[in-house]
Amino acid sequence: MERELVVTGIGGQGIQLLAKTLALAATREGRHAMLSADYGGEMRGGPSRASVVIGDSPLRALPVLASAWSAIVAHHRFSEPALARLRPGGPAIVNLPLVDPSSLPPMVVYGVDAAAVAASVDAPQAIGFVLLGAYNAVTRLVAPESLAAAMEELLPPYRKQHAAANARALAAGAVAVRPARRAGAEVAG
Amino acid sequence: MTLELLEGSEAIAASAIAAGCRFFAGYPMSPFTGLLESMSRLLPAVGGVCLNAESEIEGVNMALGAAAAGARAATGSCGQGIALMQEAIAEAALNETPFVVFNMARNQQDYFQSTRGGGWGDYRTITLAPKDIPEAVEHAQLAFHLADKHRAPVIFYGDPLIAQTRVGVSIRPLDFGPLPPKDWALDGTRSGTGKSRQIWTWAMGKATDPGPGPDRHWRAIAAKFDAIAKVEARHEQAHVEDAETLVVAFGSAAKFVEYVVAELRAEGHRIGWFRPVTLWPFPGEALAKATAGARRVLVFELNAGQMLDDVLIHAADRSAVRFIGGVSIAESGLAYGELMDAPVIRDRILAAVGEGTRS
Amino acid sequence: MTVIDSSRPPAGPARRVADSRPSLLLGEHSLCPGCGEPVALRVLLEVLQELEIVQRSIGVVGHGCYGSFVRIMDVDVLQCLHGRAPACATGIKRVRPTCVVFTLQGDGDMANEGLQEVLHAAARGEKITCVMLNNGVFGDTGGQLTATTVLGQRTKTSLDGRDAETHGYPIPVAELVAALRGAAYVARGAVSTAAAVAQTKRMLRRAFETQLSGAGFSLVEILTMCPTGWFVSAREGPGYLGDSMERAYPLGELTR
Numbered sequence: 001m002e003r004e005l006v007v008t009g010i011g012g013q014g015i016q017l018l019a020k021t022l023a024l025a026a027t028r029e030g031r032h033a034m035l036s037a038d039y040g041g042e043m044r045g046g047p048s049r050a051s052v053v054i055g056d057s058p059l060r061a062l063p064v065l066a067s068a069w070s071a072i073v074a075h076h077r078f079s080e081p082a083l084a085r086l087r088p089g090g091p092a093i094v095n096l097p098l099v100d101p102s103s104l105p106p107m108v109v110y111g112v113d114a115a116a117v118a119a120s121v122d123a124p125q126a127i128g129f130v131l132l133g134a135y136n137a138v139t140r141l142v143a144p145e146s147l148a149a150a151m152e153e154l155l156p157p158y159r160k161q162h163a164a165a166n167a168r169a170l171a172a173g174a175v176a177v178r179p180a181r182r183a184g185a186e187v188a189g
Numbered sequence: 190m191t192l193e194l195l196e197g198s199e200a201i202a203a204s205a206i207a208a209g210c211r212f213f214a215g216y217p218m219s220p221f222t223g224l225l226e227s228m229s230r231l232l233p234a235v236g237g238v239c240l241n242a243e244s245e246i247e248g249v250n251m252a253l254g255a256a257a258a259g260a261r262a263a264t265g266s267c268g269q270g271i272a273l274m275q276e277a278i279a280e281a282a283l284n285e286t287p288f289v290v291f292n293m294a295r296n297q298q299d300y301f302q303s304t305r306g307g308g309w310g311d312y313r314t315i316t317l318a319p320k321d322i323p324e325a326v327e328h329a330q331l332a333f334h335l336a337d338k339h340r341a342p343v344i345f346y347g348d349p350l351i352a353q354t355r356v357g358v359s360i361r362p363l364d365f366g367p368l369p370p371k372d373w374a375l376d377g378t379r380s381g382t383g384k385s386r387q388i389w390t391w392a393m394g395k396a397t398d399p400g401p402g403p404d405r406h407w408r409a410i411a412a413k414f415d416a417i418a419k420v421e422a423r424h425e426q427a428h429v430e431d432a433e434t435l436v437v438a439f440g441s442a443a444k445f446v447e448y449v450v451a452e453l454r455a456e457g458h459r460i461g462w463f464r465p466v467t468l469w470p471f472p473g474e475a476l477a478k479a480t481a482g483a484r485r486v487l488v489f490e491l492n493a494g495q496m497l498d499d500v501l502i503h504a505a506d507r508s509a510v511r512f513i514g515g516v517s518i519a520e521s522g523l524a525y526g527e528l529m530d531a532p533v534i535r536d537r538i539l540a541a542v543g544e545g546t547r548s
Numbered sequence: 549m550t551v552i553d554s555s556r557p558p559a560g561p562a563r564r565v566a567d568s569r570p571s572l573l574l575g576e577h578s579l580c581p582g583c584g585e586p587v588a589l590r591v592l593l594e595v596l597q598e599l600e601i602v603q604r605s606i607g608v609v610g611h612g613c614y615g616s617f618v619r620i621m622d623v624d625v626l627q628c629l630h631g632r633a634p635a636c637a638t639g640i641k642r643v644r645p646t647c648v649v650f651t652l653q654g655d656g657d658m659a660n661e662g663l664q665e666v667l668h669a670a671a672r673g674e675k676i677t678c679v680m681l682n683n684g685v686f687g688d689t690g691g692q693l694t695a696t697t698v699l700g701q702r703t704k705t706s707l708d709g710r711d712a713e714t715h716g717y718p719i720p721v722a723e724l725v726a727a728l729r730g731a732a733y734v735a736r737g738a739v740s741t742a743a744a745v746a747q748t749k750r751m752l753r754r755a756f757e758t759q760l761s762g763a764g765f766s767l768v769e770i771l772t773m774c775p776t777g778w779f780v781s782a783r784e785g786p787g788y789l790g791d792s793m794e795r796a797y798p799l800g801e802l803t804r
Contacts (some may be wrong), residue, residue, distance in 0.1 A: 020194075020355075027194040027357045035194070035355040056369055058323065063350040063441070174382035212643050238642045242635070242666040250632040254608070254639025257626045258647075262639065375624040375640065377647045381572055381602035382622070389618055389627035396575030396620050410681075502755055 001053035003141060004065055008082035009074030009095070012044040014128025020070070020156060021137050022133060025146035026054040028153075030146025041112035047078035054141055071107070072131050072138060073099045074114070093135045094180060095127070101180040110138055111180035126162070126169035144174065158175050192357035197322045198223030200358045201291065201329045201347070203233055205263060208330035210289070212255035212262035214248040214311040217227050218270050219523050220352040221293035225265070249274040249290070252325035253281050253385030256288040257388050259374030259428050261333050265345075270298035272307065278342050279308020283390040283410055287336035287375070291329075293347040297440060298516070304469040310390075310406060313414040315421060316468040318342040319446040322356045327363065332488045334365040340373075346468065349524040350441045373433050385508045417470060421435035424472035426479050428454060432461030434484040434542055435501055437476070438490060439465050441529065444516075446489055447537045458542065459511055465496070473503035490514040491528050513537045572597065572622045579680035581633035582782025584789070585614045585681050588738040591749040592652075593621065599756055601648045606640055608633040610662070612654035615680055615690045617644025637676040648759060650677040656686040659695035659721050666725065666755065666767070673730030673764035677755045679768045680721055684793055695719040698733025698796040702779060720798060722769040726802035731766030734802040738771035738794060740786035751801065771797060 005022065009015045016037055023035040031054055038049040051068065053061040059142045069090040073079055076099050083105060086092070092098075092107040112134045114127035123129070129151065136147055147170055152163050192509065195203070202224055208518055213228040224240065240256075242248035248264045253264035266274070271292050278290060281504075292299055303316040317334050320323040336343040379385045383397060386492040393472065394400025401409065425443075429435065439448040443464040450462045463479045465472050480486050486509045488497045494512050504510050517528030527533055554751045591694040598601050608623040609618050610633045618627045628636045633651035641649040658666050658680045666678055685703055686692040692705040696718050699708045710718070726734040733755050737748030748770055755766035771793045773785030782790050 023355060024194050027192050030192065031357070032192065033194060033355075033357050036350075037353070059356070062445055062447065062531060063321075063354045064445075064525075064530050066448065213637060214639070240638070244664060246632065247635040247665055247668065250629060250635035251639040251642075253628070254626065254636030254641070255643045257636070258606070258640040258644050260643040262643070276629055277632070278643075284627075375606045375626060375645060377604040377606045377624050380602075380605045380623040385622045386624045387618055387627070388625070391627070393619055395618075395622070491705070531705070 002053055002059055003060060003070065003139070004068040005052045005070045005084060005135070006065065006068045007050045007052070007074070008079045008081040009048050009071045010077055011039065011042055011046045013048065014126070015048040017154065018128035019052050020059045020130040020145065021129075021147060021150045022136075023054070023141065023149035023152060025142040028150060029142060029146050031056055031164050032059050034059050034063070036059060038106060038145045042154055049082055051079070070135070072135050074128070074131060075099065076103065079123070089136050093138065093177065094133055095131060105186055109180040110134065110177050112173055112177045114173070115123070117176045120168050121165070121168040121172045123165035123169040126166050129169035130173035130176070133170035134177035137174035137177055144170070147184050192359055194354045194355050194357050196223060196349045196353060197255070197325060197347070199227045200322055200326050200356070200360060203360045204229035204326045204329035205215070205289070205333070206231055206235055206237070207360055208261065208333045210261045210263055211235070212252065212260045213237070213264065213266050214242045215241040215246050216242050216245045216270060218267050220295065221265050221267050221270070221291065222347045223352055224293055225384070226486035231453055244274060245270040245273040245278070245390055249277040252288045253286050253477065255374050256286045261337070263289040263291060263540070265293060267392045268292060268294045271299065271302060276309065277306035278314060279306065279310055279312055280390060281342040282308070282314065283310050284313035284388050285340040287387060288339050289332040289336055289343050289345060291345045291347060293352045295349060295350070296518060296525060297442060297491040298495070300468060300490070300492060301344065301440070303346055304471070304499070311411045313418070313469055314342060314344050315417065316346055316469070317340070318346040318440045318466065318468050320440055321350060321356060322354060322465065323353055324357055325351050326360060326533070327482045331361045331365060331449060335367065335421065337368050337371070339413065341417075345526070346440060347370045348441050350529070362538065362548060367443060373434055378430045387425075401426065421467060422470040422472040422475070423466035424475045425466055426462065428461030429463065431459050432483055433459040434461070434485040434487060434538070435480055436460065436462045436487045436538060437496070438462065439449055439496055442491060444488055445529060445534055446529055449531050449538065453538065460538070468496070471499045473499070476503045477505050478499065480509065482509065483509060485541060486510045487513045487538060489537070511541055513541050560626055560640050566739070573620055574604065574622050577620060578616060578704065579613050580776045580782070582775040583613065583783070583786040584683065584739040584774070588679070588681055588746060588770045588772055589617055589621070589652075591745060592743060592752055595749060595752045597622070597754060598651050601756065603649045604646060605779060606644070608637045608640065608649065608651045609637070610651070610653035610657035611688070612657055612681070614652060615688070616675070617652065630657055631660070632783075633657070633662065634663055634674070634676065634678055635667040637678070638669055638672070638674045641676050645675070648756060650679060650756075651742070652679050653681070654687070655682040655684060655696040655721070656681060656694040660724060661721050662682065663695070665772065667728065668720070670725045670728045670731040670765040673732070675759050675762055675764060677766045677768070679752070680767065681772050682721070682769050682793070682797070683772045683774035683777060687774050687777045691777040696721065698792050702789070703777065710800070713722050717739055720797060722767060722797070722802055730765050731767060731803060733758040733766040736769040736771070736797055736802065738789060738799055740771065740789040742774060746763070747799070757762045769797070771799070
């Protein structure tokens with residue numbers, strides 16, 4: 001059983017890092033993972049997209065995903081290509097209030113105000129990890145400890161001081177995620 | 190078997206080193222740069238040498254020198270840089286120096302470059318075209334084995350998806366069988382003995398120990414490549430027995446075709462696929478057999494039609510062959526465009542199938 | 549002291565006790581009478597023997613009349629692409645650092661086709677010894693202009709003599725290389741007179757000693773006669789070299 005995740009946002013939101021963290025967490029658990037990245041040249045504000053596939057045997061998925069089971073939508077800009085690939089009915093985490101839940105195809109939508117949550121645990125730059133924590137709480141793809149360990153492993157020496165804040169962000173996202181109300185659509189239960 | 194999440198370039202570098210590669214020289218060029226950087230990071234730790242050469246021409250000639258001295262050596266670039274290396278690749282084919290050339294290409298437009306070659310003389314170049322990173326890891330080692338087995342340069346044809354995607358892989362040395370010793374390698378030990386060694390495309394030998402000379406030597410080289418063609422062709426295929434339609438693709442495109450064909454079969458289409466694993470020697474006999482019963486042979490590649498030539502040469506019925514690929518490049522010029530995408534490929538196949546049979 | 553009676557023929561055949569030809573030469577060269585290249589080859593091979601480094605020596609030979617030396621040098625040798633010898637030599641030396649690696653290239657090979665290769669190898673301080681046989685002409689292809697052809701020299705592609713306006717200025721390779729920090733020993737010699745040959749041999753020796761010490765890159769540029777390319781007789785070669793090449797390219801050591 002393979003699970004695909006597309007992550008879409010803008011440069012600076014930590015899209016690439018959150019995707020890599022999830023992929024590494026799965027790998028460290030001994031499972032098969034694949035990670036693709038797609039981003040423009042600008043350091044901030046340009047399109048940033050990543051996809052992660054996790055499975056228990058060698059993956060069939062293509063490096064350009066034909067379709068995806070789940071999504072993390074961190075920003076509404078540049079999100080159309082990722083949203084177009086989603087299969088209906090899977091989970092989607094949206095970053096409130098930047099993303100309007102009713103802009104999504106028919107998914108089971110959850111929301112979290114990642115910026116507010118990050119600020120509330122004194123980790124203002126870790127909105128990507130808030131979203132990742134939220135995603136994993138809903139999907140339980142990997143063990144939370146695996147996410148925290150992968151996050152630490154990926155920190156370069158000059159960023160190690162952020163480990164504790166990032167860990168708080170992962171945990172806070174898991175707690176703060178809620179089903180998101182869509183106008184005229186069913187609420188995730 | 191512990192998996193490591195590695196970018197394709199890193200995995201290929203680690204695999205080449207597991208195969209004993211101890212010399213690498215190259216010039217940065219996207220998407221080859223990751224492989225050069227990985228080699229630069231990994232080789233010193235195992236006592237190897239990685240040089241950031243000042244040009245592609247220098248890089249390939251450094252690798253040729255290192256290989257002539259008996260080391261497992263490699264260079265690489267993308268197609269534009271491999272273009273500069275053509276003379277040296279031909280030279281190595283004709284003076285029998287084995288090294289590996291990693292073409293981390295930007296697309297599938299280097300098929301002709303790899304299989305027809307832009308060098309001089311009568312030579313061929315074994316070319317491996319992996320479809321994904323796990324196969325790239327195997328081919329990175331197989332390339333060195335084939336180079337040493339046949340004393341000839343070998344091309345590894347990668348692409349941006351293989352270079353830049355990250356996948357959980359396990360790297361360990363692979364054993365492809367015994368190899369002859371490199372007693373031809375230059376090490377200085379026979380200098381002054383009257384039996385000193387010589388590596389020369391003209392193979393005239395020394396005054397006291399003449400060699401075959403260019404005529405006999407180049408005939409022998411041509412015969413060697415004929416012999417290689419008979420034993421080293423590799424391919425993969427599926428659902429050929431009941432296929433009305435056979436799709437032929439190589440490299441990453443073949444992985445996408447495999448995925449789409451599985452979907453179409455589940456919907457009831459009688460369709461199969463054929464994938465050359467070696468672009469040269471092209472598995473012509475196998476293709477002829479596989480296409481014998483097909484009404485349509487659809488060639489899918491992201492170029493203006495290069496492997497198409499080889500399919501037309503070998504297909505059981507030329508008139509059944511249709512080209513459904515095309516040039517497809519991303520805005521950046523550095524990666525694949527829209528055609529490397531399952532839904533698009535599916536549409537192309539269905540359009541071709543809907544067009545009807547050969548008359 | 550006894551007087552040798554030479555009125556009768558010798559009692560038996562002569563016994564060879566010494567041979568002035570280096571044993572590393574496997575046969576005769578086939579180059580023009582008066583060519584300076586075989587002289588340079590000879591002293592180079594003698595130096596390898598005197599330094600006792602023969603059985604770890606590997607040569608990389610480029611393309612030119614001297615290219616045929618790969619048949620008569622009893623040294624492990626790679627005949628390589630035009631201009632690329634310093635790159636190939638780099639590959640060899642980096643994987644066999646205890647070997648002594650040298651290149652043998654003409655001016656067309658090193659200064660035209662291969663200027664980039666030799667400059668970069670020198671800048672990197674590769675522990676190889678490059679030898680440029682400089683006769684200011686592409687001899688093997690019939691005598692065309694090279695980057696080192698001196699002003700006024702007639703060649704097949706400068707029939708009225710090299711003219712700065714049309715053909716530009718010659719390139720002094722030794723000076724260019726000597727300007728690079730990685731170049732530990734650079735010298736220019738000639739083989740036009742006995743004294744020059746002896747001096748060149750000393751330069752070659754110092755170049756190889758530099759390689760052995762690990763100090764860095766070494767280059768010996770050797771001015772050689774090419775009477776055929778210069779349209780002079782074999783006998784006039786050495787004098788012509790002194791009057792033309794040597795004026796443009798001063799002899800001596802450029803670095804120590």
